[in-house]
């Protein structure tokens with residue numbers, strides 16, 4: 001809700017500027033006709049498509065806060081959260097290519113739990129997670145064999161397959177939300193788009209998603225491991241070959257940017273989310289350097305670079321455990337059922353302190369009563385000083401005291 005209001009404000013602001021500019025033009029030179037085109041939003045339409053899709057699911061939606069949601073998720077009744085409903089109807093197979101054992105373990109312990117199924121591929125199975133070993137001779141061979149394996153062993157309940165390397169962090173819930181309204185039997189090739197030698201492809205660093213329709217087409221075209229090997233050489237270019245091979249079948253990357261033009265699939269890490277300068281960062285083997293636009297991080301982000309395993313646990317905690325009381329917790333925001341007058345409050349206090357009928361207390365007695373309850377500033381400062389010894393140095397304690405007095 002906040003987000004929508006903010007964007008509207010921005011929109012109103014832009015309209016304001018545009019009107020201002022038009023007026024200025026009219027005043028300065030009324031003979032010059034200017035036609036101005038403006039667009040407040042880059043509409044990706046997926047939000048609308050999702051709402052339409054959801055309205056056909058025969059559910060009634062109502063908002064719930066964190067505490068209610070906890071009950072909803074543990075209850076076995078008719079209530080279910082939107083995310084767990086999506087989990088049950090939008091299957092996501094997560095395919096992870098393992099380079100480092102520590103990364104594999106971090107993936108398994110964090111975001112992989114939110115996939116319907118997880119498959120690890122690697123060159124050896126000696127890690128703490130079960131890895132399916134492939135013996136590829138090129139990186140396209142590697143990906144192509146993994147796709148063929150996925151089809152042979154998982155085609156029955158396959159909807160969407162996400163392919164990432166082990167340093168990418170994924171939010172599968174956001175992927176389900178994005179693809180729920182799409183037909184997985186149709187070809188959908190989703191990721192962060194790039195172009196190399198006139199070929200449009202989804203860059204590997206951001207991970208990419210293939211619908212069952214695409215996987216079917218690929219395993220049809222590459223019916224053996226040898227045919228995979230024949231059609232792509234060298235290493236670190238499987239993303240390009242995937243785009244090239246799909247392009248030959250008429251399947252091209254979809255635009256997955258959100259309403260604000262920001263990437264849902266993000267090849268970079270989140271270190272620059274709101275830093276004011278532009279950053280030039282090293283990118284894939286194909287495009288040498290890339291400029292990041294600061295602040296352009298999607299609210300509906302699906303993938304981003306996780307940097308290192310320790311960070312995976314941090315993101316997992318922040319995303320799935322921390323309860324942010326940002327828009328309030330509904331219980332605390334409601335007035336009490338019966339309003340209590342100030343008069344009643346002090347009368348109740350006096351009565352509870354054993355002074356009998358409140359009408360009989362003088363204001364001096366009332367003051368003394370409070371004085372007994374509250375420590376003097378001197379006593380409080382001494383208390384603070386005793387408790388802060390060994391925690392702060394003496395300068396800090398002095399500073400705290402001068403603030404307090």
Ligand SMILES: *[C@@H]1O[C@H](CO)[C@@H](O)[C@H](O)[C@H]1NC(C)=O
Nearest residue numbers: 125126127129130131132133
């Ligand atoms: C990997 O190795 C472990 C233990 O050696 C084994 O239990 C597991 O089945 C293997 N995984 C695969 C996919 O082969």
